[in-house]
Amino acid sequence: MNQPRSLDAMHPDANAPKHEEVMVLNMGPSHPSMHGTVRMVLTLDGETIVKCDPEIGYLHRGFEKQCENATWTQVFPYTDRLNYVSPLLNNFGYALAVEKLLGIKTTDRCDYIRTLMGELSRISDHLTALGAGALELGAMSAFLYAIEGRDLLYDLIEEVTGARLTVSYARVGGLKHDLTEDFSERWASIEPRIYDVLRKLDQLGTKNRVFMDRMQGTGVISQADAISYGFTGPSLRSTGVAHDIRKDHPYFAYDRVDFEVPVGSRGDNYDRYLVRFAEMEQSIRIIRQCLRDLPAGPIMVDAPHVVMPEKADVYNSIEAMINHFKLVFEGIQVPAGEVYSFTEAANGELGFYLVSNGTGRPWRVRVRPPCFYLMGGIDRMVEGAMLSDIIPTFDTINMIGGEIDR
């Protein structure tokens, strides 16, 4: 067999400059390896990215404008469609904001259920992010395992809320309804299967040579840049900042459960992957503790000006009927004021800035989607890198079209 010729021999002018002029390449809006509709206008020097200009807005549907024309309660279905991979977290985030404005405190049981269901949602979000990320790097089977795990969670969520994605499970002052009676047993039966999925993903990804080469040292962002660009969530934690709203500013029942905040150090794609992975294990811990400590009691606050009366009362008493009518037609009357409420969604800080003028409809609903600011910094992460580095970087940022474009 002939000796293979060296690459240099085949290309004697390998060191000669090959391209004098940069090229403009449109990646997207519908690119096979970009989940979500987004366009990147890339200026390339060979395969090196000189400039990256992300263009968003393809899924813009006027979320904030629609909210101004809906009652406070009617906003819930819209929030489902923000981050459609973890809709429960959006629901709870919005509910918490309105409750702050109203000055009401939800019941203990409601807090625990929100924590519990939110963590289920967080696992499903992380599984999707990691699975889709692996798929786009060529690991089809890892994706299928991740989606199997996600579906187990969706089944559980469906049983409680009645829907897989469009859950609308939260209400101002509580929840749509309680957990199903056999929830603990159902969780006990799927928990080992989720662990199984995590183990398989770990085996397929974490120490995989190809995977590591694509992820390590790509999409790097420094700690100072990450903070300046407004990064939050796993992307900020991967740079070594232990910033987790669940720990720093606890809400719901997070101050009553024990969990750790996984932190990276290099701020590259691999660290973001590892942080997400470790977070899923912490989420399972939180769910276990919530189920162990779940207090009995009502799930709705005792506040007739906010909470719908029982159906039986509506049919049988005039007061409840009037109350029901007022709540449906005029909406919850929220006192005038402004509030900024923030929760830790799967990708980072999900903020709601609400302005009320004292009527049944919000004057302004501003949602701060975590991945808006993450995408705002993506040019910083890929400029100077190779074209192929965009794919893992885009995956670990986990941009969600519904959330960024609203």
Add this chain to the structure above:
Amino acid sequence: MSKKALQAVQKKFKARILDTHDRLGNETLVVHADGLLEVCTWLRDDDKMAFDMLSDITAVDYLNRSPRFEVVYHLYSTRLKHRLRLRVPLELDGLRVASVSGLWKSALWGEREVYDMFGVDFAGHPDLRRILMYEEFVGHPLRRDYPIQQSQPRMDLRRTERDAVEEYRYYYLSNTAPPRLGEGHVGEDA
């Protein structure tokens, strides 16, 4: 952030601060547009404030109130873990405020969105253009006087200066030779 710190800011920038409050646990400063940059620089660099992150920028259109608009900034300190809200009231005919993108990079996109949705002009922003809407969009959709059912004019097919697809057609599908790229090009040497 305590009430004391709020008072300290108010004392330091007496003429710039129009109002403060800490209702619902949200400490708020109402800042005059002229002093925004000065106040922001101090808030970022002062050791007791250390607001190193700009969480969010948005605006509110109060329509029948004067001043009609307010640009709202939410600051956060990752070290001291406290938050602060700045509100800058603006009139419709002076819808202009200094850009804080030199202090916090997150303002690069945040201000673009406020410009897109409300038409606020951020002086000193390096690349102020629409972000969610397309360039030819008429009006600013989140203003309260923009009707929710408003339709937009038809626009012509957009011609970009350099289009990768057009270039591909030119170079590879037609038989015209690509223009000379100069000395040292790979085609010349080989």
